[in-house]
Amino acid sequence: MSQRRAHRAAILHTVADPREVGIEACYQYFEDGLLVVEDGKVVQLGDAEELLPALGGDVEVVTHGDALITPGFIDTHIHYPQVGIIGSYGEQLLEWLETYTFPGEAQFEDIDHARAQANLFIKELLRNGTTTALVFGSVHKQSVDAFFEQALELNLRMIAGKVLMDRNAPDYLRDTPESGYADSRELIERWHGKGRLHYAVTPRFAPTSTPEQLAAAGKLFNEYPDLYMHTHLSENKAEIEWVKELFPERDGYLDVYDHHGLIGARSVFAHGVHLCDSECARLGESGSAVAFCPTSNLFLGSGLLDLEKLEGHGVRVGLGTDVGAGTSFSQLQSLNEAYKVLQLQGQKLDPFKALYLATLGSARALYLDDKIGNLQPGKDADFVVLDYCATPLLEHRTGRADSLREKLFALMILGDDRAVKETFAAGESLHRR
Structure with a gap:
């Protein structure tokens, strides 16, 4: 049995296609969230204040400051x-x-x-x-x-x-x-x-x-x-x-x-x-x-x-x-260009829909949404830590954002490989900037 580990940061994932349920119902966001991983799987996800008291003293908690955890x-x-x-x-x-x-x-x-x-x-x-x-x-x-x-x-x-x-x-x-x-x-x-x-x-x-x-x-x-x-x-x-x-x-x-x-x-x-x-x-x-x-x-x-x-x-x-x-x-850069492709046709790409396309939507396209695509318990612990301060411009822009949507959109338009602080697959860190 591998050691249980917890990751603390802002955490965002989509749970449905916004086309089907609307923007507000398509995602979960934990401003101070905790993602608990064991044996390569997500075992818990929620607010840090709620989950930490029952976590146990032997569980390592890794805190990611000025960062957003999303699915890989x-x-x-x-x-x-x-x-x-x-x-x-x-x-x-x-x-x-x-x-x-x-x-x-x-x-x-x-x-x-x-x-x-x-x-x-x-x-x-x-x-x-x-x-x-x-x-x-x-x-x-x-x-x-x-x-x-x-x-x-x-x-x-x-x-x-x-x-x-x-x-x-x-x-x-x-x-x-x-x-x-x-x-x-x-x-x-x-x-x-x-x-x-x-x-x-x-x-x-x-x-x-x-x-x-x-x-x-x-x-x-x-x-x-x-x-x-x-x-x-x-x-x-x-x-x-x-x-x-x-x-x-x-x-x-x-x-x-x-x-x-x-x-x-x-x-x-x-x-x-x-x-x-x-x-x-x-x-x-x-x-x-x-x-x-x-x-x-x-x-x-x-x-x-x-x-x-x-x-x-x-x-x-x-x-x-x-x-x-x-x-x-970079799928952030793919979304940057996708936004423009759709703009040229009079269509809008909402940032939450964009995140869906790069994660759960792509998992559904591959018939793997029972295994990957979001961070629901039981899924593979494949996730990425995105750095709001990766570049001076990104830090300045996200610091001025007055909503999660605006911060997410800034990441999507201004972000690239520099915004990826760490990448985890099956719970293991495989890239650290």
Whole structure:
């Protein structure tokens, strides 16, 4: 039995979607709160004055001054082999793949390179307060081994998969329907359900897989319980036209995946910027999710995601950084850009809704809200300590705030990795600034 430990600070988490219950009912806030952790789980949460008297003298209490504890951030779409190309100049999606992505991913054939990049990637996630991510590997199965080895050692809740890609890519990055299926199955047997790890069947996107490979991916997705499916959808207008040319027999981009058995619970589609109403309705009724990746969509000039339309059709929406087309590992920065994306469409992103998207909303998109996403007792003790005084400007701005909403909004607009004081996964400190 591990030692019980308590963390004292202002504590904030969401308990429901504000769209469903309203802003005031969607969150719990403890101005002087106590989070009690044991065996990697939250065992108590509440006001410090109420919980401290019954805590027991042997329980260590750690006080975090000028700080806010929130659940760990959840990233519903990110590419770990693309860390080395983040911030590369001047292309839109299809040119980006040819110019930067494919050459960068070729290096992951080398397991030592993959391990070094996995180490850097995980450190960056933790430095930015992200405790769970849905992660693209490369086409090489050793890229997934390298990532999961390190995630398991740190007892992180992570989801990842080997890319499936058998056409419209360089020869050195192609697999086949047969080899992709066999390699993925081997990785599933080795990693899925081990510790807090989950596997995602991962076709890059429809244009780089033949119908035969998509059929094999659909077969695999339905062969094992609780697998994920992770791919891209309707990110870029030229991409959508390409899909129509490659699959003229199908009724649109989403129907390509639907026809091959790749939609449903735990199917996560990155982007979804240019979806029609019927596609949104099909995503909603099937229980599929969309990963909203604002920094990437702006950087590549892809377009503006219509959050109101997606949620109006009952689509689960999570937040993603999409590094390396995305420009920051920080979900605070993702929310900064999401606010602007929605402003341009006449929509508002309330700070409490923003926190929901980065935590419980993303957990729901991943069907993990019974385990992560907020700090209710019984959940995994994955949380982050945010520093109101991380920079002189942030300290000045939050010091002038006259409400919790205003302080939270300042964190979201002005905050980045510097605002993350400490990151905990399963109750253990894995990053301290």
